[in-house]
Ligand SMILES: O=C(NCCCCCn1ccnc1)c1cc(-c2ccc(F)cc2)cc(O)c1O
């Protein structure tokens with residue numbers, strides 16, 4: 001059997017990026033996925049919006065739901081202050097194995113913890129496992145029908161505090177209509193849509209930024 005798309009992406013990073021240089025890892029993946037083989041990374045255009053929101057929030061504790069190959073983990077971790085951390089949740093062990101190698105290649109392994117398993121099971125264990133009180137920033141990029149239940153779970157587990165920023169990928173394509181309804185009609189959130197494009201394509205997509213009001 002041949003290689004997988006994530007394995008080919010890792011090879012492209014090892015071939016074209018410089019070890020310990022996160023920006024070169026990001027550029028190598030974006031080049032590969034734009035010119036060789038599409039893949040579901042947040043990508044360079046939506047990535048710039050992610051960067052700007054991150055710089056504004058400057059989180060101490062960040063959570064990512066949906067690691068895939070670690071592209072957005074690298075984008076997030078490269079912008080974190082010293083002693084700040086990213087926890088990223090991946091359901092698929094094969095994805096997690098590649099992500100671990102790509103994050104390590106970028107030299108960001110000390111800032112990122114990858115946890116494997118269903119977010120529904122892992123979220124309620126976060127406080128005890130990582131000794132954390134709450135997250136300042138959450139990037140939602142996993143199964144689109146899990147955005148609402150996992151947001152409710154984060155609320156119920158007391159993992160959101162006043163001012164926590166949720167940023168959701170793909171709210172247009174593939175789409176997360178229930179999530180948009182949930183955060184936009186909810187007095188506990190202040191929401192805003194950032195129009196952009198589906199990674200490496202001309203199709204519309206965008207990010208929804210929602211501030212938890214406590
Ligand atoms: O499905 C996506 N992501 C979830 C992957 C599995 C998550 C597993 N997991 C991790 C933790 N808990 C569960 C996704 C899809 C697309 C897309 C867009 C157009 C198209 F034609 C095909 C696909 C674009 C994205 O940007 C995406 O993020």
Ligand SMILES: [Mg+2]
Nearest residue numbers: 042141169170
């Ligand atoms: Mg996505």
